[in-house]
Amino acid sequence: MKNTIAERIADFIKNFPPFDQFSKKDLYCIAKEVTITYLEKDENVYVVGEPLHDRFYMIHKGAIALKKEINSKMETVDRFDEGDIFGLRPLFAKENYAINAVTEEESILYGIPLDTFKPLITQNREVVNFLIESFASNTENPFSKELHGSLYDNRLDVLTNDKELFELQPVRYTKKVITATAKTKIKDIAKLMNHHRIGSIVIADDNIPIGIVTDEDLRKKVITGIQSIEDSVSLIMSSPVLCYPKGVSISQAQLAMMKHNVSHLCVTADGTPNSKIIGIISQNDLIVMGGSNPTVLMKAIKRSNSTKELKHIRKKIMVLLAGFVEQDIPLTQTSKIIFELNDATVKRIIERCILQIDKKPPVSFAWMSLGSQGRKEQLLHTDQDNAIVFENVKADDLEEVRDYFLLLAKKVNKRLNAVGFDFCPADIMAKNPKWCLTLDEWKDQFNQWTSNTGGDEILMSSIFFDFDITYGDASLTNQLSEHIFEITKNNHLFLSKLGASALRSASPLGFFRQFLVEQDGEYKDFFDIKKRAIMPIVDAGRLFALSNQIKNINNTAERFEKMAELFPENEEFYLSCSYTSKALLKFRTKHGLLHNDDGRFIELSALTKEEKMKLKRCFKTIARVQESIKLKFNINNYM
Structure with a gap:
């Protein structure tokens, strides 16, 4: 007589790796021996030092947090929810549990006994690979049905040395020693x-x-x-x-x-x-640190088959970022690594959304990341800014083709939001028909912004001129980039107005060298480091790049480094601008991680004297670059 409870368990676990690799017979064999445990919120499944259980666990309902004592505080180092497995240590280690597993809400757990499970995996290499990677990388679902291939495409060369970079990081050790x-x-x-x-x-x-x-x-x-x-x-x-x-x-x-x-x-x-x-x-x-290895994360992204997996990987990217900041890894390398991981996340979402639509794109297209991601400066959880450019088509086919890309964009924007990239409050996203255009439509749009230039046009230019291709046909974005440089070359009126816009935020220091803080609202008396410090240096870098026809460089620090190369007589000044852009970005990142927000608003009372001094040195550079813009572009006539 069949065991109906075991059948229900088998029907559930077969939907999740590694159990989707088992035969129906083996699944039933496992399910018959599964124990079912109900736990209230904040109950322990196991704790540090506890002898190993004779089983590992799958979550049927609820959520589990893995916690560890770090610097005398219990910190969450991983989270799991429905369908995830945890407690794999008994399969690989003989020592007791080294971490706490605690319920974050009411939970029902399936306990899978090792004595039943082990004999069934000896001939199943895919299952063994999954279990080894899960334990070693701390990634709950690195497994997929995809064939093992190259971990990197040609655009990800920066990560080929990341294993070495990661392994050269200092270990984050426990300071409280008994x-x-x-x-x-x-x-x-x-x-x-x-x-x-x-x-x-x-x-x-x-x-x-x-x-x-x-x-x-x-x-x-x-x-x-x-x-x-x-x-x-x-x-x-x-x-x-x-x-x-x-x-x-x-x-x-x-x-x-x-x-x-x-x-x-x-x-x-x-x-x-x-x-x-x-x-x-x-x-x-x-x-635990190995779970945030860049190469492991990249592999997990490329193999992911759900938005939930990507959301979890995104959390690990933040752990990696925090480690880089804590260990003082150079921001140049940090930015490149986080950019590639973020970019790969977006790319994977687009790939999966195209498969879900079950219809190939009707014409060539490119997904463009704008703003901070386009400049390779998006480190924290910030808004998503993106757009689509697609191949020119006949007028009769235009709306049908656009409808396809709007449907794709809607799916992608939704999943990016679920992963952790918030919707743009200004709706500068590819799902907005205004930002889903053919190549010629984009050229016309840029022509309008650079010829009939008002405040709104300048604002749009400052956002859309910093773009980077994330997915698709690079020839489209290359043509668009060439068009931008063509229409801005010797366009003194536009460049002067862009320069005036770059001065819209005064020097971050007021009278008596005091920080200029917000006067009202939710962040009254806080310092807006984005508006008053980061954006002025970003705007200046963009202006210099356009006016000097510096192509294929969007990153602010790299733009100033190129200026130092082009104008060696002012090398020291431009390199100080490069340093300032990196220092401000790192400062914002550090405080964003500390307060679990985007780091934009800084509580001055929380700053150390040393931090205030460093910021003021950066502000001196901003004042100098603003004076330089006034002189070079004759800004007084446009202010």
Whole structure:
């Protein structure tokens, strides 16, 4: 007689990887042994240090957060919801759980027993690959039915070295280290581990490391009866301790652990066992950081088959960004990596939307990213600005062709919003018929903006002149770019008005060198770093690029670096502008990450004296570049 509950479980799990790779018979075999657990919100599935369960879990209903103590605070390092699996450690590791799994809402979990599951995967390579990648990369759904191929297309060369870049990052180590003396009894060490929910204790003498004991030591040397719990910990500790200085790279830490077959490293003041303890690195720390490896994220994006997967990957991109900022990785490299990951996300959404429409595009087209993404400067969660240009068609076919691309754009814009790119409040998105045009229509639009130039036209130009192709036929965007440079060449009236617009935000400092803050509204007394600092330098970079016919460079810092190359007599000035643009973007990014927003409005009271000084140095450069614009473009006549 069939088990109807098992049949229902099998019907559910077959919709999610890796179970979609099993036969119906094997699915039923697994489903018969599944346990069903109901948990209220904020209940633990397992906690740090808890012995491994005999099963891993799939979420039938609800949501689970994986949490870890970082700098004495419990931080969420991953989230899972319906259809996701977690708790894979029993498949790969022998040590206890190294992370907490907590329900974020009422949840129903399916527990899949290892004894039933393991024999069924030995001949299924696709399932094994999925499980290994899930555990190693901390990506819940890196698996797809697509063939394994190149991870990168020609546009993603910047990421070929990102594994190296990532592995050269300093490890984010745990600063709160629990220590004990060599005379401490083993039973008290176990109590300490249990109380703090940790897997190791450093044995120290006056905060100098002399040994380390892990939960593995307790299993091998105490539970087996070799040593008594009444003995001192000196009898089971590993000594000497493997020590490294602050700043040890991920790759160095990984190699050290593999070479010496250890799971923990001690961080000391000078990197030797003869100096004070300042932190500890565990194998799990490296695994968690590995989940935000750029190459892993890119692979996950290219294989993703749902908006939910891309949303989760987007969160990991933010974790990667936070790591880069925290470890002070140069902004130039950070921007390139985040741009490529964001760009790949948009591209993947477009690819999937075209498949969903189930009809190929009627003519060639290109999806254009505008504004900060077009300049490769979009790091935080900001509005989406995009447009479509498509091949010229006969008048009789125009609206039918446009309808196709508007349908595509509507789907793409909706999914971008779901992933984390907010809708543009000004509706500057491809789903707006005003921004879904043929090549000739776009040329006519740019002609209008540059010939009959008022305030609105200048604003539109400042947004649409910074575009980058994300998907489609590059010949269309190349033609459009050439047209822009053609109609702005020697167009002194337009360039002067564009220059006047670049001065619309006065110097960020007022009388007595005080920051100019918002006078009213929700952000009264806050400093608007976008309007008063970032946009003036961005506008200046665009103006110089147009007036000097600098092609194929949209990034603000790179525009100024090109100016330094073209005008070596003013090299120092232009390089200071490049530095300022990067410094301001990094400052906004840092504060946006800190407050979980777009970083636009800064609370001045929260700034350190050093931060204020750095900002004021940037503002000096802005004042200089604005004076330069006034002189070069005779702006007084247009203000």
